[in-house]
Amino acid sequence: MTTNKENNYEGLPRYPESYWLDSVERPEFPPLTDHKETDVVIVGGGITGITTGYLLSKEGYKVSILDGDRIFNGTTGHTTAKVTAQHNLIYDELIEHFGVDFARTYYEANTHACGFIRDFIEEHGLDCDYEEKDAILYATKEKTVSKLEKEFKAYERLGIPGELADSISINVKAKKALIMKKQAQFHPLKYVLKLVDEFIANGGVIYENSTAVDIMTKSETGQRLTVETAEGATITGNYVLSCSHFPFYESEGYYFSRLSPERSYIIAAKGNTEELDAMYLSVDQPDRSIRTVKINGENYLLIIGDSHKTGQGEPMMKHYENLKTFGEEAFQITDIPYRWSAQDLYTLDKVPYIGPISTNHTDILVATGFRKWGMSSSTVSAFILRDYVLGVDSPEMEIFSPDRFDMDPSLKKFLKENINVAKYMIKGKLEPTDKRPEEVEIDEGCTITVNGSRAGAYRDFEGKLHVVDTTCKHMGCEVEWNNGERTWDCPCHGSRYSYDGEVIEGPAEYPLDRIDPEEKLS
Structure with a gap:
């Protein structure tokens, strides 16, 4: 296992790396x-x-x-590897749009799934850091307190074991919390x-x-x-x-x-975990999810959040910095051996x-x-x-x-998402490029012009310039540079590519076209 400590900058590892992947040996298949x-x-x-x-x-x-x-x-x-049927604020909304039977079936299906995971672990005597924990939603703003209270009433209608609380044990100013009992976390x-x-x-x-x-x-x-x-x-x-x-x-x-793609960010950090007796998730923005994890036998924190549409928004490294600041204020974190991000897909409803x-x-x-x-x-x-x-x-x-395909809320969401796609489809084609090729610095990614067309460039730590056509292979949107992961991300449908164009995440199936940096660049 590596920790990337020798490459830390601004208190964060230079390279993103998942603790889960770094801590196991995977078999290889042909x-x-x-x-x-x-x-x-x-x-x-x-x-x-x-x-x-x-x-x-x-x-x-x-x-x-x-x-x-x-x-x-x-x-x-x-x-994040939470094993839970508490999926943020969902049950009141499901009852409102689809009815009690629909919401109850959703809860029972997920509870059965969590039980299967627990039983499989017990049956095989797995050492996978499985720990039973309560899952807690908390509100930091007055306007969301009522949402937690409505969600609790949904719990009562559905027979979900839970309770409301006026405070939580961690150093976050919560106005109200909703607890779902006996959920779990583990090493996935x-x-x-x-x-x-x-x-x-x-x-x-x-x-x-x-x-x-x-x-x-x-x-x-x-x-x-x-x-x-x-x-x-x-x-x-x-x-x-x-x-x-x-x-x-x-x-x-x-x-x-x-489907709407979103990215969220994770840091593993050493800090005050004494009061962290459950898994926490804020219902306000910016979102914050917190749980513990065992690294080399010691308790660390996993701090997750800063979700946003893939390929859109502020420079991606800023999201890691936001989580670090939150961790310093709430848990006095001092060491961050891992950082990584995840992509999730949202359906219309x-x-x-x-x-x-x-x-x-x-x-x-x-x-x-x-x-x-x-x-x-x-x-x-x-x-x-x-x-x-x-x-x-x-x-x-x-x-x-x-x-x-329910008309409420699916149609409204369908129109909103596809208007957003159309906006970024046009926006990327019209944006001016950032720099000339010779101006691209070490460990910098940006857009340049190649023979009159938009291209993406990244200069690695050895000084080599990697140039790709920034037109996504899925539906032709223009990809944007992600400085937190050193990837090219599509703001339309979430395809992601390495800095030299290889597909990391679909729906794209083929790599970006590479451009020979020795060609005449402008």
Whole structure:
């Protein structure tokens, strides 16, 4: 394990690095290189895909999982890892828009998912730092106190164990708090690695560095579904399950117009954890989420927040600095060995899309839009996807169905999000470039002009200039520089690229075009 301490600047590590990924050894799996046959193809090697694969393999299905990178490199490796059904302020809103039965089913599904995680850990005697903790929402502003009180009334209507409190034990001026009892936190990768072991033992197969880009449907093949990869390989099955965070197959459902990407930031810090007896989340902006984590046997803090639309807003490094300032004031933090960020997708009505990708293709299933609550939502997804394949009906299938489209609040949100996309689609094309190539400094990323066209440049610590075309490969928006991660991020649909153009996060499937810095630049 490394801590990056030698590279600290302004009290923060020079490079982003997830503690979860740095603290475990992951197995390596070969890429898919030719044609294979299976029963079920799962695209995405995170907690959703692995859990679904495990459940189906237990039922005797032949299951193959494809990941475009290494397993866990996406959201699973960068999560906050709270195991809870307390998903911020949600239950009052669900009752208002969809009714009590809908809200109760949502709660029961997530509570069942949390119970599955607990029981799996106990059954296998896993040492994954699992700790039962209360989950606490708190309000720091008078105007949000009433929202907590309404949420508590929703708890009472739904039979959710909880209570209101006038104060909290940490050094934050809270006016009111809402407690959901007996939730949990853990080390997510130590847990998922055991699921991988069990999946492999059941005959499951994993392919890494295999980027799924398209599906030949049954109407095209005349028989079964065939997944095609960017590397030229294929795999055929009766079902394809898209568990890749953003759905990789976009011929159906128009998910790019129904999902909103947000980034949030995390620092791991040494500080005062004596009063931190629960997991905390503010309901006000700027958002703050706090929990403890064991690093080398010692208690550290995880401080999370400063959420914003991907590719939009102030320089990204500022968000880490904001969390550091908050930590210094509230917990007297003195050491920050890790910082990293995560990307989450929001649906139009805040409820995940889980089920058939469209009414036209009930053999292609999707799970997405977990809104920062991936530990329980991924497990809910796994059970729903398993039941679809088994032909078993359940109440959860209806409420999480991607086909739902409620006029309130979905239509308003749909229009708002797509107006925002249109704004940034135009804005990026009209923005002037920042500098001339020779003016780009060490460890700086900015836009330049290459032969009359906009391009992105980054100069690494060895002085090498990396230049890419800034037109996103998804739908042609102009990507923006993220100085906190040294990436190019798309403000329209959330695609992210490394400074030399490689895809980090979809929906884009192909890298940015690279430009030879030796060409004549202007």
